[in-house]
Structures are given as C-alpha cells and as structure tokens.
Amino acid sequence: MKPGEPTKIISLDNLSIGYRSDRKTSKIVKSEISASAHSGELVALIGENGIGKSTLLKTIAGFQxxxxxxxxICGKQIVSYTEKELALLMSFVSTEIIRVSNLTVFDLVSLGRFPHTNWFGKLVDQDRTLIEEAIKAVGLSGFEYRMIDHLSDGERQKVMIARTLAQDTQLIILDEPTAYLDLSNKYEIVHLLHRLAHEKGKTILFSTHDLTTAIAESDKLWLMLNDSVEQGAPEDLILNKNLNRLFQNNTLYFDQQLGDFRIPRIKGKEAFLVGEGLALAWTIKALARNGFTQAENAENALIHITVNYPTWSVCTLSHEEEFDSLFSLCRYLNTI
Amino acid sequence: MGKIELNTNTYATREFRVLLLFSLLVPLFFLLDLLIGSYYISAAEILKAIFRSENSDSQVLLIINNFRIPKAITAILTGAALSVAGLQMQTVFRNPLAGPDILGVSSGASLGVALLVLGTGGLLGGTMVTYASSWGIVAAAWVGSGLILLLIMLIATKVKEIMTILILGILISSGIFSIVNILQYFSDESTLKSFVIWTMGSLGSVTNLQLAVLLPSVLIGILIAFLSSKFLDAFLLGENYAQTMGMNIRFARMLVFLSTAILAGSITAFCGPIGFIGIAVPHIARMSLRTAKHSLLIPCSILIGALMMLISDIFSQLPGSEKTLPINSVTALLGIPIVIWIIIKNKNNNRL
Incomplete structure (x- = not known):
C-alpha cells in the first residue's frame, strides 16, 4: 500500500452486531454502527464496559x-471470504494470555506464516526472513530462542504483534492489547502500533480503556456510546464534546484541557497561591485533590500559600507554618 | 545474526541428539524384552532366531515368533499409539492432564467392545478369534472412543476450566464403567470370563492374527497425526487464533479426533485399558526436546512411548520369576509419579 493514497479497508454501514441463538432469534448488542478505517491508520475503539466493543471486534475478525x-473488508462483504482468504487480509490478537511452555519466540511468530506455508508448515527462506523482520520490527531481536513463558507481559504482547506482522496482513485487530500492562509498556505498545500503521501502511484497529494513550497516538477513534457510534480524530471528538458523552451515567467528567477523565471534586475551600514553575503546578494539583481551588485575589482568601520549593509556607488568620513536602502541607490543610 | 545462527545450530543438535538417543534405546530394550520371560532363552539363541539361522531350536523359534516378538511389537505399538493420542488431546484441549484414559476415551472404547462382545456372545479370548472378528472389535472400539471424544469436546466448549473438564471426564468414565458392569451382570459365564480377562489388560494376549489388524490401525492413526502436525501447532494458541490464521477448525479437529479415536481405540480393543502412558509421555517429550513443534514432538513421543512400554513389560515379567504382573499396574506405577510432578509444577498456571 503506497502512502499518500489511503484505501478503505474496513467499512461498517448500518451494522447490527450480536449473538444469533438460532436462525430466527438473535440478541442484538448494538445496532446502526457506521464507521470506517483506511490504510495507514491506527484506530482506537473506545467505550464503556459491556457496550459491545468485544462483540464488534469479534464480528470484524469473523468469529461472529x-x-x-x-x-x-477491503471492499468485499466479510461473509463472502473463506477462512483462508480472510487470514491473508486480517490477523488478530485476543485478550487471552498465551501460556505454553517450551514454545520459543521464533516458533510462535512463525505460526503467523500458517496461511502462507504448505500442508506441513515448512518454512522456506522467504518465510524465515519475514519472521526475523517481524521480530526486529517489535524490537525483540536477540529474543528469538527465548521461551515465551519466560517473557514479561509487555514482551509477550510484542511477540503476539510480531506474529501478526509475520502473517503479513493489511489489517490487524487487537482486543485490549494493553489490558495487563504497566504504564510504560502501555505507551510503548500503543506507540509501536502507531509506528507500524504509519511506516508499513497497515490498518490497525484496537480496543482500549486507556484514553490518554489512545488520544495521543491514534489517528481515529471509534467511540461507542449508548445511543450512537461516533468516529473522528481524537481532537475532533474532544472539540465537538462527543468524548464527554462517554461516561454519561457516571460521576466522571472529561477535562477538555487535560484530555482525560476526572472525578469532579466538591469545591468549597479557597487558597491564594504565590509561586512559579513546576512546583506551583503540582501544588495546584495537590490542593485540588484536597478540595481547594485557587483564589482569584489575595484579599478574599483566608489561606495564603507561598511556594518556594523545596519549602511551602502557609499563612492563615491565626497561624503561619512552614512545610518541607506537599504531603505534610496537605495533611495540615485538612486539619483546618 | 551470527548469534542467532549459532542458537539454531545448538537447538537443532539438541533435537537430533534426543531423537538419536531414543531411537537407539528402543531396539536395545526391544531385544531385552525378548530376552525376558518365564522360559529361559539365551541372548545368542534369540539373535539366531531373529536372523533365521538354520540351526536354531524349533521350540525356541516357536516361543520367540509366536509369543515374545508379537508381545514386544505390541508393547511398542501400545506405547507409540497411546502417547501420540495423549499428545494430540493435550494440545487440542490445551490441558496438560488430558489423556485417553483420564477423559474417558479408553472407557468409551471399552463400552464399544463390551457391547459387541457381550452382545454377540464372546468374540474375544474364545476359540473363534478370526481376522474379521478382530476388525469388528477394533471398529467397535473406534466408534466408542470417537463418541466420547465428541461428548468431551461439547463439554469443553461450555466449560473452560481445566479441572472441571477433568472431573467431568472422570465422571463420564465411571458412568461408562457402570454401564459395562450392568452389561456383564446380564451376560453368561463364559462371555463374562473372556471380557473380564480383557479388562485386566495384557500385551501377551495379542496374537499374530490380531497384530495384523493392530499394526495397520496404529500406523494409520500415526500417519493422520503426522498430517495434522501443522494444525496441532496452531491449536496451541487456541481455536480463535487458529481460525484467524486461516485454519478450518472443524476439519482440523476432525482429523485429530479421528487419529486419537483410532489410536486409543485400537490399543484398548486388544490390550485392554492401559493408563498413564498417554498423559506422561508427551510431557517427557516436551521436556527433553524443549520444543512445542508437533513435527518433532510426534516422533519423540512415539519413541519414548515405545520405550516406556517395553520397560513396563520387562518389569511386569518380574525378571527371575515365572509370575507376570498386570501391565496396567506397572504403567500406573511408572506414570503416576510423572503426573503428580506435572500437577505440582503447574499448580499456579495451567499450561502445556
């Protein structure tokens, strides 16, 4: 796929998804879904638990x-493909952690060659080259003969992504690839997906609960809401306030400045702050957590705080105290 | 890149060395198995008999050709067949404790044989053992084990928890044994006797005639297993992954079940239920090869299974005495420690 001329890879038009219990009856999980994804795009699927993210991914991956x-998919109705044809266009990573001992990274990635090799799965030189390239692309060169049960969660997820690269498909679908990972691994994996989409022109669709990384790295969000599915660049969805509707039954609200969800604090107490730089910024955050807002002017505020890192001084009507950490400052403020 | 190639080489030689070692041990223990029995025959006489030397004793020839060689070949076939059946079941069910005996596949074969034998009035052990009746017994065992495999598969789609499936498998086995017991209750004395002898399990009762049925059956089962080795590799990641890699799940599962039913069914039909080889051997194969590739695990399981059964048979002869132990008990005593070790090793993570 040449960069610069994106092709439509996934196209959902008024789609209803759900489970067929028998020929006549079916349980519809979500209906009227219209969305699309093009080549070279990283698309994040966002939505509350139980809204049908997994069902949608399973439907696109061909399980339902x-x-x-x-x-x-690539212009043709998904039901018209055979399993083998679909495997040449689309690869999949599930939420399940693969636990097999005595399976090397190389052997697991080589399973990606399944639809390309002969009946016995014999690897020819071209297959080996592609497998080595896939392992290199996810940054695991040198790990080829490690056993997968000796890898960290983040490394194992990279191996699963390398397997999709070895499968050499235009479309890659991942169901919550960052679910079990720690923060740095979450960023690393989503950034890797971004890089693969842009450098190799692939279409990568993944579901996630981690908005911060999704907003930072995805080209497009598919936002599953209670009454509709919205798509667009993350920034578009922030500006048109669609992201605010994500947790509409909840106490969470979307902070359009910070680009993340926050729990609204009960505002009541005010403090006037003097200071500058990073220390001031983090002092404001710490005070917000404890229910303090920043006072506009000095006269009305009962509490004055001067930030002079690494010390903080607090001046109330009756007292003046000095602290050497935000922790002790907050503890003092809570006693007032 | 140099480092990677070095690694490939060391691994290739490890696999080569392991397979070479076992393929040398199997003929060695085959000869040892021929040597041991209630009638003393010297090693020289055995070698003479095998290589059809002119001046060998006709009685010795008779014992070796009609008893010891069929028994040793049966041991090899039994070990190979049960191990390959166990390997395939462990992979498809993604369950380290799956095996033909545990999940009721062997008892399904028993039921098939029981219905045939007790229903038709004794085809086994009697004087009427013919080539055709041997095929009848094998076919009944295949159908019995195949049906139980389908039942377990149905359960496994509803229940994912490994231990629950095992407990259900044990319950199914018990249920089948109850049915077999009821069948025995209603059958006459001579039929009953031949059936009870069969359930004790024995390698020695397999005649050359039955071997002519057993050998091709096991070879076909193993051939199908070899043909499914790529599918089995994909099954390691689970059916969802296998499907998105382009595998036709139904076809692949059918091949694997066909092979398992033929292998476990044929052995159970002629040798009776033999336990623990099917669970233990695939683990020894994985451990010694340090691989999960079935194109290597299948030959390795065949060799280790054959070796284990030859050793079990040698033990069951109680060298130096004229008594023979039931082969069932010997394989259980050899296999159970290995199974206990697998359970302890996998206490926290259910993996193959």
Missing part, C-alpha cells in the same frame, strides 16, 4: 456473523 447491515 453480522446480524444486519454491511461489513466490508
């Missing part, structure tokens, strides 16, 4: 049939 509407 669409109930109604159209689901096209």
């Amino acid at each position: 049939q669409p109930i109604q509407g159209e689901l096209r």
Whole structure:
C-alpha cells in the first residue's frame, strides 16, 4: 500500500452486531454502527464496559456473523471470504494470555506464516526472513530462542504483534492489547502500533480503556456510546464534546484541557497561591485533590500559600507554618 | 545474526541428539524384552532366531515368533499409539492432564467392545478369534472412543476450566464403567470370563492374527497425526487464533479426533485399558526436546512411548520369576509419579 493514497479497508454501514441463538432469534448488542478505517491508520475503539466493543471486534475478525447491515473488508462483504482468504487480509490478537511452555519466540511468530506455508508448515527462506523482520520490527531481536513463558507481559504482547506482522496482513485487530500492562509498556505498545500503521501502511484497529494513550497516538477513534457510534480524530471528538458523552451515567467528567477523565471534586475551600514553575503546578494539583481551588485575589482568601520549593509556607488568620513536602502541607490543610 | 545462527545450530543438535538417543534405546530394550520371560532363552539363541539361522531350536523359534516378538511389537505399538493420542488431546484441549484414559476415551472404547462382545456372545479370548472378528472389535472400539471424544469436546466448549473438564471426564468414565458392569451382570459365564480377562489388560494376549489388524490401525492413526502436525501447532494458541490464521477448525479437529479415536481405540480393543502412558509421555517429550513443534514432538513421543512400554513389560515379567504382573499396574506405577510432578509444577498456571 503506497502512502499518500489511503484505501478503505474496513467499512461498517448500518451494522447490527450480536449473538444469533438460532436462525430466527438473535440478541442484538448494538445496532446502526457506521464507521470506517483506511490504510495507514491506527484506530482506537473506545467505550464503556459491556457496550459491545468485544462483540464488534469479534464480528470484524469473523468469529461472529453480522446480524444486519454491511461489513466490508477491503471492499468485499466479510461473509463472502473463506477462512483462508480472510487470514491473508486480517490477523488478530485476543485478550487471552498465551501460556505454553517450551514454545520459543521464533516458533510462535512463525505460526503467523500458517496461511502462507504448505500442508506441513515448512518454512522456506522467504518465510524465515519475514519472521526475523517481524521480530526486529517489535524490537525483540536477540529474543528469538527465548521461551515465551519466560517473557514479561509487555514482551509477550510484542511477540503476539510480531506474529501478526509475520502473517503479513493489511489489517490487524487487537482486543485490549494493553489490558495487563504497566504504564510504560502501555505507551510503548500503543506507540509501536502507531509506528507500524504509519511506516508499513497497515490498518490497525484496537480496543482500549486507556484514553490518554489512545488520544495521543491514534489517528481515529471509534467511540461507542449508548445511543450512537461516533468516529473522528481524537481532537475532533474532544472539540465537538462527543468524548464527554462517554461516561454519561457516571460521576466522571472529561477535562477538555487535560484530555482525560476526572472525578469532579466538591469545591468549597479557597487558597491564594504565590509561586512559579513546576512546583506551583503540582501544588495546584495537590490542593485540588484536597478540595481547594485557587483564589482569584489575595484579599478574599483566608489561606495564603507561598511556594518556594523545596519549602511551602502557609499563612492563615491565626497561624503561619512552614512545610518541607506537599504531603505534610496537605495533611495540615485538612486539619483546618 | 551470527548469534542467532549459532542458537539454531545448538537447538537443532539438541533435537537430533534426543531423537538419536531414543531411537537407539528402543531396539536395545526391544531385544531385552525378548530376552525376558518365564522360559529361559539365551541372548545368542534369540539373535539366531531373529536372523533365521538354520540351526536354531524349533521350540525356541516357536516361543520367540509366536509369543515374545508379537508381545514386544505390541508393547511398542501400545506405547507409540497411546502417547501420540495423549499428545494430540493435550494440545487440542490445551490441558496438560488430558489423556485417553483420564477423559474417558479408553472407557468409551471399552463400552464399544463390551457391547459387541457381550452382545454377540464372546468374540474375544474364545476359540473363534478370526481376522474379521478382530476388525469388528477394533471398529467397535473406534466408534466408542470417537463418541466420547465428541461428548468431551461439547463439554469443553461450555466449560473452560481445566479441572472441571477433568472431573467431568472422570465422571463420564465411571458412568461408562457402570454401564459395562450392568452389561456383564446380564451376560453368561463364559462371555463374562473372556471380557473380564480383557479388562485386566495384557500385551501377551495379542496374537499374530490380531497384530495384523493392530499394526495397520496404529500406523494409520500415526500417519493422520503426522498430517495434522501443522494444525496441532496452531491449536496451541487456541481455536480463535487458529481460525484467524486461516485454519478450518472443524476439519482440523476432525482429523485429530479421528487419529486419537483410532489410536486409543485400537490399543484398548486388544490390550485392554492401559493408563498413564498417554498423559506422561508427551510431557517427557516436551521436556527433553524443549520444543512445542508437533513435527518433532510426534516422533519423540512415539519413541519414548515405545520405550516406556517395553520397560513396563520387562518389569511386569518380574525378571527371575515365572509370575507376570498386570501391565496396567506397572504403567500406573511408572506414570503416576510423572503426573503428580506435572500437577505440582503447574499448580499456579495451567499450561502445556
């Protein structure tokens, strides 16, 4: 796929997804889904638990049939593909952690060559080259003969991504690839997906609960809301306030400045702050957590705080105290 | 890159060395198995008999050709077949404790044989053992074990927890044994006797005639297993992954079940239920090869299984005495420590 001329890879048109219990009855999880994804795009699927993210991914990956509407992969209806044809276009990473001992990184990644090799799965030179390249692309060169049960969660997830690269498909679908990972691994994996989408022109669709990384790295969000599915660049969805609707039944609100969800604090107490730089910024955050807002002017505020890192001085009507950490400052403020 | 190639080489030689070692041990223990029995025959006489030397004793020839060689070949076939059946079941169910005996596949074969034998009035052990009746017994065992495999598969789609599936498998086995017991209750004395002898399990009761049925059956089962080795590799990641890699799940599962039913069914039909080889051997194969690739695990399981059964048979002869122990008990005593070790090793993570 040449960069610069994106092709439509996934196209959902008025799609209903759900489970067919028998020929006539079916339980619809979500209907009227219209969205698309092009080559070279990293698309994040966002939505509350139970809204149907997994069902949608399973439908696109071909595990479940669409109930109604159209689901096209590379221009053709998904139901018209055989399993083998689909495997040449699309690869998949599930939420399940693979636990197999005595399986090397190389052997697991080489399973990605499944649809390309002969009946016995014999690897030819071209297969080996592609496998080595896939391992290199996820940054695991030198790990080829490690056993996968000796890898960290982040490394194992990279191996699963390398397997999709070895499968050499235009479309890659991942169901919550960052679910079990720590913060730095979350960033690393999503950034890796971003890089693969942009450098190799792949279409990568992943579901996630981690908005910060999704907003920072994805080209497009598919936002599953209670009454509709919205798509667009993350920034578009912030500006048109669609992201605010994500947790509408909840106490969470979306902070459009910070680009993340926050729990609203009960505001009541005010403090006037003097100071500058990073120390001031973090002091404001610490005070916000404890229910203090920043006073506009000095006269009305009962509490004055001067930030002079590494010390903080607090001046109230009756006292003046000095602290050497935000922790002790906050503890003092809570006693007032 | 140099480092990687070095690694490939060391691993290739490890696999080569392991397979070479076992392929040398199997003929060695085969000869040892021929040597041991209630009638003393010297090693020189055995070698003479094998290589069809002119001046060998006709009685010795008779014992070796009609008893010891069929028994040793049966041991090899039993070990190979049960191990390959166990390996495939462990992979498809993604369960380190799956095996033909544990999940009720062997008892399914027993039921098939029981229905045939007790229903038709004794095809086994009697004087009427024919080539055709041997095929009948094998086919009944295949159908029995195949049906139980399908039942377990149905359960496994509903229940994911490994231990629950094992407990259900044990319950199914018990249920089948109860049915077999009821069948025995209603059958006449001579039929009953031949059936009870069969359930004790024995390698020695397999005649050359039955071997002519057992050998091709096991070879076909193993051939199908070899043909499914790529599918088995994909099954390691689970059916969802296998499907998105383009595997036709139903076809692959059918091949694997066909092979398992033929292998476990044939052995159970002629040698009776033999336990623990099917669970233990695949683990020894994985451990010694340090690989999960079935194209290597299948030959390795065949060799280790054959070796284990030859050793079990030698033990069961109680060298130096004229008594023979039931082969069932010997394989259980050899296999159970290995199974206990697997359970302890996997206490916290259910993996293959």
